[in-house]
Amino acid sequence: xDIAIVTLDCFNELDSMIAAGILxxxxxxxxxxxxxxxxxxxxxxxxTRVERQEDLSYANRADAVLIGSGWRTRDWVADDAxxxxxxxxxSRQLIGSQCSGALVLHQLGxxxxxxxxxxxxxxxxxxxxxxxVPSAAFRVVDNVATAGGCLSSQYLAAWVxxxxxxxxxxxxxxxxIAPVGEEDAFVQxxxxxxxxxxxxxxx
Amino acid sequence: xDIAIVTLDCFNELDSMIAAGILxxxxxxxxxxxxxxxxxxxxxxxxTRVERQEDLSYANRADAVLIGSGWRTRDWVADDAxxxxxxxxxSRQLIGSQCSGALVLHQLGxxxxxxxxxxxxxxxxxxxxxxxVPSAAFRVVDNVATAGGCLSSQYLAAWVxxxxxxxxxxxxxxxxIAPVGEEDAFVQxxxxxxxxxxxxxxx
Numbered sequence: 154x155d156i157a158i159v160t161l162d163c164f165n166e167l168d169s170m171i172a173a174g175i176l177x178x179x180x181x182x183x184x185x186x187x188x189x190x191x192x193x194x195x196x197x198x199x200x201t202r203v204e205r206q207e208d209l210s211y212a213n214r215a216d217a218v219l220i221g222s223g224w225r226t227r228d229w230v231a232d233d234a235x236x237x238x239x240x241x242x243x244s245r246q247l248i249g250s251q252c253s254g255a256l257v258l259h260q261l262g263x264x265x266x267x268x269x270x271x272x273x274x275x276x277x278x279x280x281x282x283x284x285x286v287p288s289a290a291f292r293v294v295d296n297v298a299t300a301g302g303c304l305s306s307q308y309l310a311a312w313v314x315x316x317x318x319x320x321x322x323x324x325x326x327x328x329x330i331a332p333v334g335e336e337d338a339f340v341q342x343x344x345x346x347x348x349x350x351x352x353x354x355x356x
Numbered sequence: 357x358d359i360a361i362v363t364l365d366c367f368n369e370l371d372s373m374i375a376a377g378i379l380x381x382x383x384x385x386x387x388x389x390x391x392x393x394x395x396x397x398x399x400x401x402x403x404t405r406v407e408r409q410e411d412l413s414y415a416n417r418a419d420a421v422l423i424g425s426g427w428r429t430r431d432w433v434a435d436d437a438x439x440x441x442x443x444x445x446x447s448r449q450l451i452g453s454q455c456s457g458a459l460v461l462h463q464l465g466x467x468x469x470x471x472x473x474x475x476x477x478x479x480x481x482x483x484x485x486x487x488x489v490p491s492a493a494f495r496v497v498d499n500v501a502t503a504g505g506c507l508s509s510q511y512l513a514a515w516v517x518x519x520x521x522x523x524x525x526x527x528x529x530x531x532x533i534a535p536v537g538e539e540d541a542f543v544q545x546x547x548x549x550x551x552x553x554x555x556x557x558x559x
Contacts, residue, residue, distance in 0.1 A: 165377060166373040166376055166377030166380065167377040167378070170369040170404075171373070173369055174368060174369030174370040174373070177369065177402030180402055194407075197377075198380065201407075201409065202406070203406050203407075204397075204405040204406075271536075273536075290537050300535075302537075302538070304510070304533055304534055304535050305536065307507070307535075308535065329475075329506075330505065331507055332507050332508035332549075333473060333476075333508065334491055334492050334505075346535075
């Protein structure tokens, strides 16, 4: 499996790196999890510089694409030079967004029912675009998922695992990454949220 | 405040980047959160390459030092050229370890009571060194904390926030990073675990 973690400049470490770290646990099984970016080096909102592993074209042919968040996503969404590189296809790819990554999905026309989960900062921006935002961490419509709140990146990763690696492997990986002593509760919570994610309550 | 996130080659993204991402939210308040490493570029266990922001000497003068985990920590602990660069002092610094980072604390003589939290992979290595490992995610003795299970890095970060930024700011940041809809439960769980961390049950 090829997994693209789309990461744009001024990215939020939690969003891209939790997903990359969790899904990277499938590397021994042959998964390729790659930080994809339009620039060779990207900088986090706190100043950490990370080398991209692939350019954005990797996302177009990946089995799953997760769009990370950051504090300048709105600028990048307005940048045709970046956005024109993304040609995602939910009929053959799993596509997910984390927090402000939902702005990218909206720009690409990937929120056809006009609903997306996101964080509190991005919420007014999406609402201004006519997107409704449920008070929920995670939502799935067919092959497209949206997540809100940095740490919901763990649910986004769990969803990809569940869809592409199966429940047993998902449980194994979630169990391992949980805080010691919280393993069963964490696995249960993550699986339950992913399972019910197609019907979050709308405010 | 100067915060050192000590990150060694083959590092676990979850461990270093969750702490860096959470504590980096204090940057607008003047905190300097820095990825510190012996090498100019370090690679994660999944192959992500990150530029260090400071060398290890930064850790020696930082207000708080968090030692990340990775799959080659045991090798680095045996490497005098690396370990001799670390001269940490719990009388004037907060010092924390994530998972296999506890091996570093042991090597530096920073586990005087012979107990540390860690993950399931590191546990036998620590036990072989005579360290007892409680079935708990987080433990604090004076200014030294140990955490076990990748996602317990959120508790390590919460502990640093609580000690150096106060409870109101800690609540604000934890609330923001929580999955949407889980904010209150997450803040409560993190604060409760940090508050009770000095007395985890020993097996």
